[in-house]
Amino acid sequence: MLKFTANGQHRIEMRQLIKIALPILIAQIAQSSMGMIDTIMAGRVSAADMAAISIGASIWFPLVLFGHGLLLALPPTIAYLNGSGQRKRIAHQVRQGIWIVLLISMPLFALIYNSYVIVDFMGMEPRLATISSQYLQAMAFGIVPYLLMINFRGLNDGLAKTKPAMVIGFIGLLLNIPLNYIFIYGKLGLPAFGAVGCGIATALVNWLMMLMILIYCYRAKNQKDLKLFPQLLEKPDWLTLRKLLNLGVPIALTLCAEVTLFTIVSLLIAPLGANVVASHQITLQTSSFVFMLPLSISMATTILVGQRLGEQNVEGAKQVSYSALGLGLIVATATAILTLLFRSQIAQIFVSDQEVIAMASFLLLFAAAYQIPDSIQVIAGGALRAYKDTKAILIISLLCYWVIGMPVGYISGLTDWLGTPLAAQGFWIGFVLCLTFASVFLLLRLRQIQRIPATALLAHLERIK
Numbered sequence: 001m002l003k004f005t006a007n008g009q010h011r012i013e014m015r016q017l018i019k020i021a022l023p024i025l026i027a028q029i030a031q032s033s034m035g036m037i038d039t040i041m042a043g044r045v046s047a048a049d050m051a052a053i054s055i056g057a058s059i060w061f062p063l064v065l066f067g068h069g070l071l072l073a074l075p076p077t078i079a080y081l082n083g084s085g086q087r088k089r090i091a092h093q094v095r096q097g098i099w100i101v102l103l104i105s106m107p108l109f110a111l112i113y114n115s116y117v118i119v120d121f122m123g124m125e126p127r128l129a130t131i132s133s134q135y136l137q138a139m140a141f142g143i144v145p146y147l148l149m150i151n152f153r154g155l156n157d158g159l160a161k162t163k164p165a166m167v168i169g170f171i172g173l174l175l176n177i178p179l180n181y182i183f184i185y186g187k188l189g190l191p192a193f194g195a196v197g198c199g200i201a202t203a204l205v206n207w208l209m210m211l212m213i214l215i216y217c218y219r220a221k222n223q224k225d226l227k228l229f230p231q232l233l234e235k236p237d238w239l240t241l242r243k244l245l246n247l248g249v250p251i252a253l254t255l256c257a258e259v260t261l262f263t264i265v266s267l268l269i270a271p272l273g274a275n276v277v278a279s280h281q282i283t284l285q286t287s288s289f290v291f292m293l294p295l296s297i298s299m300a301t302t303i304l305v306g307q308r309l310g311e312q313n314v315e316g317a318k319q320v321s322y323s324a325l326g327l328g329l330i331v332a333t334a335t336a337i338l339t340l341l342f343r344s345q346i347a348q349i350f351v352s353d354q355e356v357i358a359m360a361s362f363l364l365l366f367a368a369a370y371q372i373p374d375s376i377q378v379i380a381g382g383a384l385r386a387y388k389d390t391k392a393i394l395i396i397s398l399l400c401y402w403v404i405g406m407p408v409g410y411i412s413g414l415t416d417w418l419g420t421p422l423a424a425q426g427f428w429i430g431f432v433l434c435l436t437f438a439s440v441f442l443l444l445r446l447r448q449i450q451r452i453p454a455t456a457l458l459a460h461l462e463r464i465k
Contacts, residue, residue: 013304013323021300023166024157028292030169034176034205038198041180049195052131056199059115060139062259064146067104069252071097071150073244075299076306076386078158080465083310090155091228096240097151098233100248105144113140131195138199142206149210152217159223160303164216172209179204243464250394251385257394261401265409265427272423279359280424282350287367287374290335294328294375298382305386309461314454321383321446325376332375339368359424366428373432373439380442387449387457388464396441405434 035057043050074097081089116133153165182188183197193200218229262284269276301324308317339346343364347357381393411417413426422429449457 009319010323010326013320014327016304017297017300017320017324017327020160020162020303021296023162024299025292025296027162027166027169028296030166030173032289032292033173034202037173037177038180038202041177041184042195042198045184045192045194048125048128048131051128052135052195053198055119055128055132056115056135056139056195058263059118059136060112062256062263063108063111064143065255065259066252067101067108067143067147068150069255070100070104070245070248071147071154072251072385073248073390074151074154075158076302076388077244077247077465078155079160079303079306079386080310080461082159083307084312084465086310086465087226090158091226092234092237092240093244094151094155094228095232095234096237096244097154098148099236099241100244101144101147101151105147108143109140112143113137134196135199138196138203140203142199142203145203145206145210149206149213152210152213155217155223155228156213157299157303158306160307161220161222162300162303164213164220168209168212168216171212172205175208176201176205246464247385247388247390250390254381254390254394254397257397257401261406264406268410268414269424269427275353275356275359276424278351278353278356279347279363280427282347282356282360283363283367283424283428285350286339286346286364287371290339290367290371291374291378293331293335294378297324297328297331297375298378300324301379301382302385305383309386309458312454312458314450314457317386318450321380321450324379324383328375328379329372332372336368336371339364339371343368363424363428366425366432370428370432370435373435376439377435377442380439380446383446384442384449387446388461389445389449392445393442396438396445400434400438400441404437405430408433 039050039053042053074093077093078090081087081093113136115136116129119129119133119136149168156162156164179201180198182190183193183200184195185197186192217223266277266280266284269280301320304320304324305317308314308320343361344357346364347360350360351357384390384393407430409427409430411426412422412429413424414421452460
């Protein structure tokens, strides 16, 4: 009877996770589609314009991701306060999040606006360097609204209201297309800016999406009791800021460590030839797209586990964690099988060159293999965020990515220490290995946290809330 009840509870938790995760997934698809549309529309101007967006994104993305990571401290904090009946303290967290946005935006704006220093150092062709620099200067004006939008999205996510971000993300995507058309090709009497027009359009879309989420939060009936807007700006509270940053900085560094790993691998294999690079990029793009599924479950896990802990329901928090891992395992097994069965067809979506298709099809075997450990590690990490154990995630990530994954990939891919160099295959072996270790270590850490007596765990969470 108990087993049946537990199984029934798992199904209930899985349904709740899917309900929260699905809008997050759709919002992520909308966000990634904006970058794809920018590339396609700029590519119709010239190859240099399309390349400039790729170069600009490689500089913009890691910097903005750091600011984004800092603000990911808000959803678990707000979920905990919401679950514990301390809703009156939520507005304070959001207002202090605004200060984090303002403080981090200043150095980020300076770095992005003056990124011509980085571009010039790369020694590229002058015209490409000019377009890339001007594109990033336009993008820099979108950094503040983007991070403010993430701040208020953190409020809604923490309250388990993930649909607003989905709707706003799709409206932003729809707005991006005509704005790109106007600024890239020079319509309505404006000059044709080419790739720089993508930067202008993206900055404008960021401002519009920020205004939309502000309007939603102002009008949402479920947030009226928070009293957020009567005093939206308040003095910095250094105690609250320190608590948020203690959670957010490890998250930001973890995200940057992961992104940097894949960026450096792409640079290391660049001298091996266009076909090797193309096959690697096809595999990376496919796995990145699939990764949005477990990532959405992970974010939903953070929200629901945080709520249960706020309700002082420690067993319920465990139940959500187990349900999320089970759901992630089901999803990852399905996507791994699909990747395995249709790897040639997936490669053919990107290119028609038979050699590249054959190379990518083989690399996709590794992408299929790592989807299960990747799903486990990101969902276990999402649960640990709810327990506010972000420093452990950072340590494990640095260990697995840079002490295990990168050395194994470099040695097997580019050296003859273990035999014939395996090129991109060697790095994908490193990816599979590091994610497998990460999944094991994060599961062990989650188990360790969940073994802490409920009274001691809740007392700790109450101290750092």
